[in-house]
Structure formats: structure tokens, C-alpha cells
Amino acid sequence: MAEAGLERWESHRLVFEEYLEGLTFTEEPELSTLQEAMRYSMLAGGKRVRPTLCMEVARIFGAEPELALPSAAAIELIHTYSLIHDDLPAMDDDDFRRGRPTLHRKYDEAMAILAGDAFFGEALTLITVHQQGTPEQILAVVRELADSTGVEGMVGGQVLDMAQTGLGSETDPRTLRMIHRFKTGALIKSSARIGAIVAGASEPESDAVSEYAAELGLCFQIVDDLLNATSTTEALGKSAGSDEEQGKATFVGVFGLDGARREADESTARALAALKRISGDTSGLRGLALFVRHRGS
Numbered sequence: 001m002a003e004a005g006l007e008r009w010e011s012h013r014l015v016f017e018e019y020l021e022g023l024t025f026t027e028e029p030e031l032s033t034l035q036e037a038m039r040y041s042m043l044a045g046g047k048r049v050r051p052t053l054c055m056e057v058a059r060i061f062g063a064e065p066e067l068a069l070p071s072a073a074a075i076e077l078i079h080t081y082s083l084i085h086d087d088l089p090a091m092d093d094d095d096f097r098r099g100r101p102t103l104h105r106k107y108d109e110a111m112a113i114l115a116g117d118a119f120f121g122e123a124l125t126l127i128t129v130h131q132q133g134t135p136e137q138i139l140a141v142v143r144e145l146a147d148s149t150g151v152e153g154m155v156g157g158q159v160l161d162m163a164q165t166g167l168g169s170e171t172d173p174r175t176l177r178m179i180h181r182f183k184t185g186a187l188i189k190s191s192a193r194i195g196a197i198v199a200g201a202s203e204p205e206s207d208a209v210s211e212y213a214a215e216l217g218l219c220f221q222i223v224d225d226l227l228n229a230t231s232t233t234e235a236l237g238k239s240a241g242s243d244e245e246q247g248k249a250t251f252v253g254v255f256g257l258d259g260a261r262r263e264a265d266e267s268t269a270r271a272l273a274a275l276k277r278i279s280g281d282t283s284g285l286r287g288l289a290l291f292v293r294h295r296g297s
Helices: 003-021 029-043 049-060 064-084 109-132 136-149 154-162 173-199 202-229 253-277 283-294
Strands: none
Touching: 003 049, 003 064, 003 283, 029 064, 029 109, 029 253, 049 064, 049 173, 049 283, 064 109, 064 136, 064 154, 064 173, 109 136, 136 154, 136 173, 154 173, 173 202, 173 253, 202 253, 202 283, 253 283
């Protein structure tokens, strides 16, 4: 990204990290272990692409980025819950996440399941209690988040992903794209749409940023697949090569390394094209798309 764009994203990230650090969920001593487990995963770091995307889109459409903080945090809680559950033995069975033991390894499987469940409720509380906006805006944010996490969203994508595990390169491209449009792309798209909602963007503007974010989410997943296939465990902070070992449906498995890179390039081009329909300063979104495409390069 250009220097100005980097500074803005870093500013969003720092503001967001401070807000997230301040979140607590209970004062009951009997529930301290649950809260400790939740904060262990929630504060483990990460790129914070989803919440900062929400904040940047709010800025583009004329709102202070801080206005979107409760919704941005809700998105990150949902994302954190998905990672906790993805790592469970019944799913991806990973021992490390972001360079640290996964939550079920740090505590146990039951605590990991329940911590993930708790994040969903706390995410709704953040939006309905703390997000400023009209009743119509708050309802739209809740609907957007629910849609992106349900059957035709993150959870549905995970189910499709598990159904294809073991097939690897035999997965057809249409199914592969559906998996990742739901599993990864839906929440990234909602992150942008929620930023537009809280800022009061028009429907055409929301549609354009939605198209951008859908392509960004697809590119994000393709690059994840590339990194899993080509990086070391130390560099990734989780098990490298695990997708191939489990026979996961990936862009590398279906298209090969060069084909996956072409898919990522095409998705990035479509994302950048969508930005031309937005009248505000989209330099940050352009920079993010290029960062996502070339991260790890």
C-alpha cells in the first residue's frame, strides 16, 4: 500500500485493538475461566482485515471510523468463534493458531465449543446495545451479520468444505467457489456492507462495495490456499501443508499453483473494477486488495 494508505489502516487497527482489549463479558468469578478462554483467542492478534475493512468503508461514506467499532468488534468475535471451531478435532484438528496452541489444546474441547458459542451472543449484544444508529440501521446490521454466518454463509461453507474433504483435486470449480464464497467471502463481504450501513451509504454505493468485498474475500481464500501450499509452519503460525494432507478442496488442488495465482489476479482485477463505481476516496480499499493479493510474496 502507499504510505498514506498504510498509515490509515494502521490507525484503524490500533484503535480497534484498544477497543477489543477493553471488552469484558462478565464480572462473575464462576465464569472467569470462560472469559479468560475467550480473551485468549480474541486477543491472539491477526491481520484484523474484517473489522478494519468495516471501519474504512464507514470512513469512505462520510462517517467517523470509530462509529463502526461495536459492529467491527462483533464481526471479529464471529470470526474468532469460527477459527476456534475450525481448529477442533472434529473439523480441521489443528494444534496451533497464530503461533500459539489452539483453544482446545490450551483448555479443552468443551471450553472451546462453549467459548465459540458465547462469542455469537456477545456479538449480538455489541450491535444491539452499543452500535449507534437508527433502529432500521441496527436491524440491517444484525440481518447482515446473521446472513453471512448462517446456512448460506460461513457455517454452510464449512459444511460444504467438510463434505469435499478427501476429494482434493476432484472437486469441481463451481463447488470450490461456492465453498469459499460462503465460508470466507460472506463475512468479509458483510464487513464492508456493515460499514456502509452504519455510515448511511446509498444502495448503489453499498452494492459496489459489496461486489468489491466479495472478490476480496475470494482472493483472500485463494492466497490462503497458496500460502498453505508453499509456506512453512513457522511462517504461517499454523500447520503448513495441512490442506493437501487432509485432501481439502483448494484452489491449488483444483487449478495448480499457476492456475491459482491467475484466479487470484482475476479476482483482484474484478475487485478494483468495482471501486470505480464509488465516488469517495477508495485508495485504502485499492491498497487492501493489492495487499491481500500479494501478502506472503
